[in-house]
Amino acid sequence: MRAREEPDLDGTLTSPEAGNRAIRGGAIRVAGYGAGLLLTALVTPFLLRHLGVAEFGQYTTVIAIVTMVQGFTDAGLTIVGQRIYVHADAAGRRRLMGDLLGMRLVLTPVGIVLGVLFSVVAGYPNAIVSGTIVAGIGTIFAVLAAALAMPLGAELRFGAVTAIDFSRQLAIVVGITVLVIAGAGLLPFFFVYIVAGLVAIAVALACLGTSSWFMPRFDLRDSIAFLREALPVGLSLVVNTSYVRALIVICSLLATEEQTGLFSASYRISEILLGVPQMMLGAAFPILAHAHAADRDRLAYALQRMGEAALLVGVAVGLVLAVGAVPIIAVLGGSEFGGAADALRIQSVAIAGAFMTQVGTTALIAVHRQRELLLVNLFALVVVVVLGVTLIPAWGADGAALAASIGEVALAVVALTLLSRAEPELRPRLMYVPKLLAASGVAMLCLLLPGSDAIAAVAALAVYLSLAWLLRAVPDELLAALPRRGRAGAPHAGP
Incomplete structure (x- = not known):
């Protein structure tokens, strides 16, 4: 395996081409995310038919437990680690990576043990308890692979980061396919996650090169100092991922099972799409974190362009959901969930708002405003819960979707205000906001077109993008990043 030289991180993050690399990297991350979702969607029906309703429910329960453990034990570590990494020298980076690997090797197993204890206390059958142990080991490997990928993201090597994520997803899909063909029982499916985690680690090590391999480091003082900085960010991220889920719980308590099911269908679609702004805008975080200390003008320029690009894409995604809600629900949920179309149409506003929320929260982390980040997420939680309790009894799934949309928009506005x-x-x-809202308003008229809503959604997207371009609401950097344009990168002030 080839060793590599220590990268010139300062040069990478301050180069005129850094912005274009982040834009293309965000696109690569979104494409990899979409490909992984597609593979999962293709294999899931076969897994469901093979396991049956009862065992598939047990399988899903195990994956939910270990995913929650992964989220809680990882929250804040990666993004704060990357923020520190971009400012450290070579020795400091190696020490930081050792600390991160060490903390993950301690925190994740503890989380898995707690997950297993929960499954025992909850009275789950042995299949779920055993599955949590096995899948939990796979989660430890997945977390280590994610830690190894962090330097690659800081170096704007997003193709390598995507390859690591996708290799794990591909290994899971291949493993499930083989086991379905072999007629395996439930437990072997959880061993797939161990193999997938090891595959991801192997790909990460190959991308890093032998000179950049890291050994875990267990320094209590350094770990406590790091966790003190990461904890507020981690709590904020946990709250951020939980406040809309709270609406499902409220719905289950205050509405009928049917209305809860309809909102759950709408929520599941929006939850998948929420990964898009995280991938797309997260690619710029190393540039923002570095510019915070080195070049404030560059930071302001980058955030301005990020906001313009985020709202452009966010409104486009929301527009497609709003106009094409009926066929989208029909394809993904079938006629049984037809009533969820209205909830999805309402929740399309939340998707558009989520892109701007990502801009605000990413910026707050980059400029070390952990307190404001935690406050804004707690504010959103309160808003959503109050609105949910108020609106759901009267309007069911539509009320829950409205609460989610108002909460997300409020979160975006407050985050940017506090920043x-x-x-x-x-x-x-x-100045770009009224332009994009006007373009989307005109595009919504495509709902009046005769024919299917699917065609209307495509037409609405075309109208919106055309008007946005005519109104000069498309950032030049997005066009410059297109490979065929062959244009020079943004000036040094840019991202």
Whole structure:
């Protein structure tokens, strides 16, 4: 395996081409995410038919437990680690990576043990308890692979990061397919996650090169200092991923089972799409974190362009959901979930808002505003719960979707407001907002077109993008990043 030289991280993150690399990297991350979802969608029907309803429910329960453990034990570590990494020297980076691997080797097994204990206390059958142990080991390997990928993201090597994620997803799909063909029982399916985690680690090590392999480091003082910085961010991220899920719980308590099921269908679609802004905008985080200390003008420029690109894409995604809600629900849920179309149409506003939320929260982390980040997410939780309790009894699934949309928009507005108050020089110029809203309003008229809503959704997207371009609401950097354009990168002030 080839060793590689220590990268010039400062040069990478300050180069005129850094912005284009982040844009293309975000696109690569989204494409990899979409490919993984497609593979999962293709294999899931075969897995469901093979296991049957009861065993598939047990399988899903195990995956839910270990996924929650992974989320809780990882929350804040990766993004705060990357924030520190971009400012450290070569020795500091190796020490940081050793600390991160060491903390994950401690925290994740503890989380898995707690997950197993929960499955025992909850009275789950042995299949779920055993499955949690086996899949939990696979989760430890997956977490280690994610830690190894962090330097690659900081170096803007998003093709390598995507390869690591996709290799794990591909290994899971291949393993499930082989076991279905072999007629395996439930437990072997969880061993697939161990193999997939090992595959991801192997790909990560290959991408890093032998000179960049890291050994775990267990330094209590350094770990405590790191966790003190990461904990507020981690709590904020946990709250951020939980506040809309709270609506499902409220729905189950205050509405009928049918309305809860309809909102759950709408929520599941929106939950999948929420990964898009995280992948797309997360690619720029190393540039933002570095610019915070090295070049404030560059940071302001990057955030401005990120906001413009985020709203452009977010409104486009929301528009397709709003106009094409009926065929989207029909394809993904069938006629049984036809009533979820209205909830999805309402929740399309939340998807558009989520892109702007990602801009605000990413910026708050980059500029070390953990307190504001936690406050804004707690605010969103309160808003969503209050609105949910108020709207769901009267309007069911539609009320839950409305609460989610209002909460997401409020979160975006408050996050950007707190950012502007804490860092006045980062206050965004919002002249692009009315342009994009006007373009989307005109595009919504495509709902009046005769024919199917699927065709209307495609037409609406085309109208929206055309008007956005005519109104000069498309950032030049997005066009410059297209491979066929052959244009020079953004000026040094840009991202």
